[in-house]
Amino acid sequence: MDITTTTDVPPPASPPSLTERKRAARGATRPGDRIFLGLSRGSGILLLVIMAAIAVFLTYRASLAISRDHGNFLTTFEWNTNLNPPVFGIAVLAFGTIVSSVIAMAIAVPVAVAIALFLTHYAPRRLSGPIAYVIDLLAAVPSIVYGLWGALILVPHLRGLYGWLDTYFGWTGILSWEEGAPRTMLAVGILLAIMILPIITNVSREVFRQVPRMHEEAALALGATRWEVIRMSVLPFGRSGVISASMLGLGRALGETMAVATVLSPDYDIHASLLNPGGGTFAQNIAGKFGEASEQGRDALIASGLVLFVITLLVNGAARAIIARRKEYSGANA
Amino acid sequence: MSTAAVTDKRPGSLSGARLPKWSPWAIAAGSVAVAVGIGLGAGLGSKVQWGLIAAILFVLGTYGITARVEGRRQAKDRVATSLVWVAFLLAVVPLVSLVWTTVSRGVKVLDVHFLTHSMGIVADTETGGGIYHAIVGSLEQVGLATLMGAPIGVLTAVYLVEYGRGRLAQAVTFFVDVMTGIPSIVAGLFILSLMLILELDPFGFAGSLALAILMMPVVVRSTEEMLKLVPNELREASLALGVPKWRTILKVVLPTSLGGITTGVMLAIARIAGETAPVLLLVFGNPFINTNPFDGAQASLPLYIYQQYAAGGDAAYDRAWAASLTLIAFVMILNLVARGIARWKAPR
Numbered sequence: 226m227d228i229t230t231t232t233d234v235p236p237p238a239s240p241p242s243l244t245e246r247k248r249a250a251r252g253a254t255r256p257g258d259r260i261f262l263g264l265s266r267g268s269g270i271l272l273l274v275i276m277a278a279i280a281v282f283l284t285y286r287a288s289l290a291i292s293r294d295h296g297n298f299l300t301t302f303e304w305n306t307n308l309n310p311p312v313f314g315i316a317v318l319a320f321g322t323i324v325s326s327v328i329a330m331a332i333a334v335p336v337a338v339a340i341a342l343f344l345t346h347y348a349p350r351r352l353s354g355p356i357a358y359v360i361d362l363l364a365a366v367p368s369i370v371y372g373l374w375g376a377l378i379l380v381p382h383l384r385g386l387y388g389w390l391d392t393y394f395g396w397t398g399i400l401s402w403e404e405g406a407p408r409t410m411l412a413v414g415i416l417l418a419i420m421i422l423p424i425i426t427n428v429s430r431e432v433f434r435q436v437p438r439m440h441e442e443a444a445l446a447l448g449a450t451r452w453e454v455i456r457m458s459v460l461p462f463g464r465s466g467v468i469s470a471s472m473l474g475l476g477r478a479l480g481e482t483m484a485v486a487t488v489l490s491p492d493y494d495i496h497a498s499l500l501n502p503g504g505g506t507f508a509q510n511i512a513g514k515f516g517e518a519s520e521q522g523r524d525a526l527i528a529s530g531l532v533l534f535v536i537t538l539l540v541n542g543a544a545r546a547i548i549a550r551r552k553e554y555s556g557a558n559a
Numbered sequence: 560m561s562t563a564a565v566t567d568k569r570p571g572s573l574s575g576a577r578l579p580k581w582s583p584w585a586i587a588a589g590s591v592a593v594a595v596g597i598g599l600g601a602g603l604g605s606k607v608q609w610g611l612i613a614a615i616l617f618v619l620g621t622y623g624i625t626a627r628v629e630g631r632r633q634a635k636d637r638v639a640t641s642l643v644w645v646a647f648l649l650a651v652v653p654l655v656s657l658v659w660t661t662v663s664r665g666v667k668v669l670d671v672h673f674l675t676h677s678m679g680i681v682a683d684t685e686t687g688g689g690i691y692h693a694i695v696g697s698l699e700q701v702g703l704a705t706l707m708g709a710p711i712g713v714l715t716a717v718y719l720v721e722y723g724r725g726r727l728a729q730a731v732t733f734f735v736d737v738m739t740g741i742p743s744i745v746a747g748l749f750i751l752s753l754m755l756i757l758e759l760d761p762f763g764f765a766g767s768l769a770l771a772i773l774m775m776p777v778v779v780r781s782t783e784e785m786l787k788l789v790p791n792e793l794r795e796a797s798l799a800l801g802v803p804k805w806r807t808i809l810k811v812v813l814p815t816s817l818g819g820i821t822t823g824v825m826l827a828i829a830r831i832a833g834e835t836a837p838v839l840l841l842v843f844g845n846p847f848i849n850t851n852p853f854d855g856a857q858a859s860l861p862l863y864i865y866q867q868y869a870a871g872g873d874a875a876y877d878r879a880w881a882a883s884l885t886l887i888a889f890v891m892i893l894n895l896v897a898r899g900i901a902r903w904k905a906p907r
Contacts, residue, residue, distance in 0.1 A: 261805035265718035268711040269731040272779075275772060276734045279745070282752040339646030347643050363654055365826075365894050367833020369861045370883045373868055374657045377876065385607060419653045450636035473740075480742020482836035483861070487868055508744045508836065515840055523755060530748040534741070541740030545733075 283531040290524035298528065302493055304514065306522035313525050315532055317493050321410060321504030322533070325485070326478040328414025328499070329421060334471050336418075337425035342455060344426075345433040357430060364423035372487035375416040376408075380488060383407040383415070387500050402500035408490040411499040413506070416488055417481060421474035428473065432466030433459055465547050472544030476537050482508035507533040576628050583637075586624060590616035614645065665884025668877045674885070677858075678846035683870035690882050692848040696857035700763050700842065701832050703852060704770035708831075709824045711771075712778025719779070720786040721808055738776040746772045747837030754841070761843035763852030766859065769837035774827045781823025785816040818904020825897035829890045835861035860886045 291298050293311055301314025340360075344353045384407055391402035440458035449457060486509045496503035505513070511526045518526060594613035618638055625634035673689040681688030715735070719728055746769040754765060789812050797807040813820070843856040844866055860882060867879035 255803045255805070257805045258803055261808065262718075262722055265714040265722060266727070268714035269718045269723075269727065271711060272715055272731060272738065272775060273734055275775075276738060279741070279749045279772075282749060282756075283745075286752040286755065336646045336650050339643045340650055343643045343647045347640060348647075360654075362891060362894055363658075365829055365833075365890055366657070367835070367861055367886055367890060369833065369835045369864050370661060370887060371657065373864060373879055373883055374660060376868065378656060378660050379653070389608070419650075419657075422650055422654075450632055452636040452639035453632065455639070476740045476742075480740075480744065482742070482744045483865060487865070508742060511744055511748065512836060512839055520755060523751065527748050527752055530745050534745045537740050537742055537745070538737060541737060544740075545736050 279534070283527055283534060286524045287528035287531045290521065290528040293521060294525070302495070304493055304510065304525075306514070306525040307517070307519055311521055311525060315507070315529050317495060317504050318507045318510050318529060319532070320495050321413075321489075321491075321509075322479055322506040322536075324410050324499070324504060325413040325417060325506055326475055328411060329417035329478045330471060330475055332415065332418035333422050333425055333474060334467075337422050337470075337474075338429055338467055340422075340426045341429035341433050342459070344430050346451065346455060346459070357427075360423045360426055364427060368420065368481060369483040369487075371416065371420050372484035375412070375419075375484055376487040379416060379419075380407055380412055383412050387411075391500065398497050399499055401498045405502060406490065407500070408488055409500055409502055410489075410504055413485050413489050414499075416484055417478045420481065420484060421477050424477065425467075425470045425474040428470035429463065429467050432463040432470070436462045465550065469544045469548045472540055472547070476540045476544070479540065480508055480533060480537055481506075482512050485509040486512040578625060578628050582624070583621065583641075586620045587617055590614075590620050617641065661880060661883050661887055664877070664880035667881065669881040669884055673878075673881055677848045678863075679848070681846075683867070683875050684872050686874040686877075688878065690860065690863055690878075690885060692845065693858040693860045693863035693882065694885075695848060695850055696763060696842065696845075696852075697832065697860040699850070699852045700766045700770060700838070700857070700859055701828060703764060703767035704774055704831055705824070705828055707767065708771035708774030708827070709778055712775045712824075712827075713782050713820060715775070715779045716782035716786055717808060717813075719783055721804075721812070735776045735779045738772075739780065741773070742836075743769070743773055743834045744836040744840070746770075747840040750837070751840050761841055761856045762854055763842055763849075763857035765841040766838045766857075767852065769841055770831040770834060773834060773837070774831050777827040777830060778824055781826065782816075782820050785819030785823065786812060788819070789815045818900050821904075822897040822901040825893050825900070829893040829897070832893070833861055833886060833890055835859075835865055838862045839865065860889075 290311075294301075294313060295310040296303060296312040296314045298314050300316050301312060302317050304313045304317075305311060306313050344357050348356065387402045387407045390400045395401040436459050440462065441454050444454045444458050485506050489505065489509055490502060491505035491509060491513060492502035493505070494503055507529050511530055514522065514526060591613045593616055594609050597612055598609040618641055621637050621641060622634045625637050668686075672687075674694070675691050676687075676689035677692035678688040679692070715731065719731060722728075723731070749772070750765050750769045754761075759765070793811055793815060794807055797811045798804065802810070838859045839862055842859055842862065844862050845856040845858050849855050849857050864879045864882045864886065867875040867882065
């Protein structure tokens, strides 16, 4: 219908006014257009509303909990929300979350970068494709399966490592072991490292593949060995990409719930040694304490969730900022 | 590859002295022999320690010998090569172990009975029982979440690509990024805070809401990428024929990128199907079959795994592994089909 009318009536007789033409150019004149634009813009706005609602409602319930808290929310070690008045604080949780994530990053990032290099520069062509595909699939394995595997298979196997660390590095204090079950921060860190390995590897591999061929060939032409090519052209080009990949992995490690909840036996105290019980994580504490929590207990858990939310926002924001800066940089450089 | 090319050159050419091709294997064999010797001599029990000593000897030996014959730079290159291989092999061990244990332990109790019965009258310590109730719950919760999350996600992506200018679009882009990083448990806590205010008991649909929140940003991201791949010429051709913009989007842009969008949605479904934390808070779990997601606690597959693990004992562990295998199989099939569609429908 529209088509015939617009083509049959030649416009020169009555040229559309400037405002009309502007409106037509914006494409919002027909009712169908207006409805469709409304729908799609509406869903965009809905996303914003959801984000705002998350922040508002979590803050509201958290403020209820914190006003009832008779400990210091930031420095108290206990988590006794069923007492009257309740006493709880996030000190132990913040400690455990940071320590386990740091261990995970310290293990996962170098290994993931090495695997990404292996896939792009070392592995035989025929092998690297399928391996990358499999690692891609491993990133999709649900965290509860990692948790089950960690608790039933990994933890028993860690006894040997714990004993060895205690024998040779026990004198440092950080790695002394009192022969308890190895369900401690180090075990959590190792499991988290295994979980975030596929993600960091995938993103790093993508970045390394985008290194301009010319850069590498230039280095080779100067007589560089393969390692020197990687050090001089691949790693500098991929640095910010690897950093943002690590931040994405860190975000996942910080918020990981089930894998930590199955492996860790929490302890509401802080010890120097990573091999002895001590510390919990935000997410693990929420999952673990939820079953026994009364309404004020749930509010307290929401308060700790709000802290986790803010931390992950900061980490992700930093990752995005690095990616954004990289875009400008590579645009000027490509 | 460059190494191989250079080694083939005859002596007297520009390249320096080279170790023969078999030298890494020789060094490896030598270091293993020495490590076994040290291990036996010092009476070290653990085979892992033997392996560690052998690895350290291999790296040191490679460096020393290569530095002698080929020079320090070549030596560093060889050490880097062996470290990269070691890292790869090191990472393969746990990942292979994960897949292998899930499959080998999962098949023990996984049969038709397991898939078609609930845990209603089976105590956690007994054998028997199954995951029918959990499968029903999971399918309903994930299905409802998809019904909410996928259209909103696709429409938002359409807005960003086809209409998005100015500050609103920027804000949406930014917050979609932020939303991607929300831990699943925080999404769960958000719905929980609403339920506390409305004084509701756990029910399946609450879980769907949290899962939909987790799904939306993933769908937006992937759909956006796909819509950007649609050539502008197609849009312009359609608009030049006088077709309204909304019909252009519905009849030209979306069908062109349908394969990619489907892939993105399926990958998002695969992601939320394995989420445990929000389901734990909002749906609570239920050993009986509850087919109504709007009333009463429901079960879900990932939650079932957690609860069987928490129950402890061999019978429960067997069920947890079998349920894990089912869940992984479901997620993997979704992934494989999604990738298949992506490859089949890829814009050429």
